[in-house]
Amino acid sequence: MHPAKPPIDIIRIDKRLLTNEHLSIKTKQIKLEPISSFSIDKNENELSKIHKHSSSSTPPTSVSYLPDGRIPTPPQPPKYSSINLKPTTPSLILETLDEVMSPQLQHYCISHPICVLRGISNVLKLDLGLFSTKSLVETQPDHQIEVRTQRQQASDENFDFTAMTIPLKNIWKCESSRSYTTIAKYAQYQAYSYNDMIKDDFNEPLLSSTNNLTNGTSKKNSTSCVRTIKFGTNVDLSDEKKWSIQLNELTKLPLFLRVQSAGNLLSHIGYTILGMNSVQLYMKVPGSRTPGHQENNNLCAININIGPGDCEWFGVDHQYWGVIHTLCEKNGVNYLTGSWWPILEDLYDAHVPVYRFIQKPGDLVFINTGCVHWVQAIGWCNNIAWNVGPLTYTQYYAAIERYEWNKLNSYKSIVPMIHLTWNIARNIRVSDSQLHELIKFILSQSLKYIQLTLKYLEEQFGSNIIIRKQLRTSNEPVHYCITCDYEVFNLLFVKEIDRKHVVRCLDCALQYDKQLENVVVLYQFILDDLKTIYDQFQLCYAPNMK
Numbered sequence: 001m002h003p004a005k006p007p008i009d010i011i012r013i014d015k016r017l018l019t020n021e022h023l024s025i026k027t028k029q030i031k032l033e034p035i036s037s038f039s040i041d042k043n044e045n046e047l048s049k050i051h052k053h054s055s056s057s058t059p060p061t062s063v064s065y066l067p068d069g070r071i072p073t074p075p076q077p078p079k080y081s082s083i084n085l086k087p088t089t090p091s092l093i094l095e096t097l098d099e100v101m102s103p104q105l106q107h108y109c110i111s112h113p114i115c116v117l118r119g120i121s122n123v124l125k126l127d128l129g130l131f132s133t134k135s136l137v138e139t140q141p142d143h144q145i146e147v148r149t150q151r152q153q154a155s156d157e158n159f160d161f162t163a164m165t166i167p168l169k170n171i172w173k174c175e176s177s178r179s180y181t182t183i184a185k186y187a188q189y190q191a192y193s194y195n196d197m198i199k200d201d202f203n204e205p206l207l208s209s210t211n212n213l214t215n216g217t218s219k220k221n222s223t224s225c226v227r228t229i230k231f232g233t234n235v236d237l238s239d240e241k242k243w244s245i246q247l248n249e250l251t252k253l254p255l256f257l258r259v260q261s262a263g264n265l266l267s268h269i270g271y272t273i274l275g276m277n278s279v280q281l282y283m284k285v286p287g288s289r290t291p292g293h294q295e296n297n298n299l300c301a302i303n304i305n306i307g308p309g310d311c312e313w314f315g316v317d318h319q320y321w322g323v324i325h326t327l328c329e330k331n332g333v334n335y336l337t338g339s340w341w342p343i344l345e346d347l348y349d350a351h352v353p354v355y356r357f358i359q360k361p362g363d364l365v366f367i368n369t370g371c372v373h374w375v376q377a378i379g380w381c382n383n384i385a386w387n388v389g390p391l392t393y394t395q396y397y398a399a400i401e402r403y404e405w406n407k408l409n410s411y412k413s414i415v416p417m418i419h420l421t422w423n424i425a426r427n428i429r430v431s432d433s434q435l436h437e438l439i440k441f442i443l444s445q446s447l448k449y450i451q452l453t454l455k456y457l458e459e460q461f462g463s464n465i466i467i468r469k470q471l472r473t474s475n476e477p478v479h480y481c482i483t484c485d486y487e488v489f490n491l492l493f494v495k496e497i498d499r500k501h502v503v504r505c506l507d508c509a510l511q512y513d514k515q516l517e518n519v520v521v522l523y524q525f526i527l528d529d530l531k532t533i534y535d536q537f538q539l540c541y542a543p544n545m546k
Helices: 045-051 097-101 103-109 133-139 183-199 210-214 243-254 316-332 344-349 395-408 417-427 431-463 506-510 527-537
Strands: 091-093 114-118 142-151 177-182 228-236 280-284 289-293 300-308 311-316 354-361 363-366 372-377 381-388 468-471 490-495 500-504 520-523
Touching: 091 468, 097 103, 097 289, 103 114, 114 354, 133 183, 133 243, 133 280, 177 183, 183 228, 183 280, 210 431, 243 372, 316 344, 316 372, 395 417, 395 431, 417 431, 431 490, 490 506, 500 506
Parallel strands: 091 114, 468 520
Antiparallel strands: 114 363, 142 177, 142 228, 228 280, 280 381, 289 372, 300 363, 300 381, 311 354, 311 372, 490 500, 490 520
């Protein structure tokens, strides 16, 4: 699901840095060496000379991290002479450990928009009971969870319950309200709803058409008989002390499916992003819905059904997200921030193929890069999920493209792609030439912006601006501008608001204080260190490439 909007980004800084009085802390003036736009054949010293005479009378414009400065736009649908609008979902039945651990399994998963791995839990002897409601209550009964209140209806229906006419009409907007409870209290609700629904003769079949309940075939000719349900979502299992047994069980998975692994981009962020590089759990009753979405920054995702009930999935290839974006706009719902449940007939009319399948207990669903998907519980069940980022050009380009698209739409990128790219350059040797070139380009654009910003500050404000050193601490989250939600890398423009120190980017800081008189500028990385990382990030040739 889309995560809740994070709270205001508050930076904890050394208060001694907030005064110009003489202190024991020494501030370091940063040497300014602007670099040019990207060229993979140039090292940092050569690049530095090109912008030597660039003007610094105006603030540097925001740089694009897409090659050639391309502006991201929703893609046009592919042109096919004929197309199967109801394709068979790719699935594998795994029976041996060799099959599960085979390199071909990862290739299979990243070759399809979405796929189901059946039998994997049995082969690996995963103890899914550790994630059952009973086990959760025994482990952390008072653990807080988010609850979404929804209307129970069939998976191919999404009715407008505000309408005064019957029969009701399908709409895209998916209504729900948010509240909070504990695992123990939701467990009681889950058990109660089971007993209640089994006794209720309105639910034969359990999720029959809502219009059948409102057009005279039910005991009440009104929407009052439509059941309201509660969906326990975003249960945070990131705490390794609280959930050590559960998290350890997931290390049985192949490396490419694990929450943490060296080949997973998200393992190099350096701090926890809830539900992405950590596990989240979902507690469901029949009809619980995860509305349509793409994963944050188009990352891949893993989802395992704990059971005992089934889930129904819908998936659409990444290349059709532009069509769905247009349909969202047409139906008055925001693609990025809204909650929507696609009308299947609208998708078929727009020639959009939809994968539709059942996820049974123990089944693992692999959601590939950018796949649009939405899910509904058929029975009572729990699910666990997290994101992974394969170290491929396709994944990296899709992630940085969505990063730029989010900026255009003033939408926060939960994955800090600039910070991540510098960490990747530090930690990983890349042998794919396309991926190496893309990462090198992002590094060069980042360096360019940092150096142009420093030059602007020096020439525009001189000694009135002192840039103070405060290096990043272990597990420190990346900072985002409080005003525009952009990622702020390295140079932080800090201002005190209501006794809290908040971060802005340069543009927003100047908008609020043109002379930056009440702003403290901090840098978190030594510039020479960044230059060294840039120069040392070279293409690594695999043995068979020589």
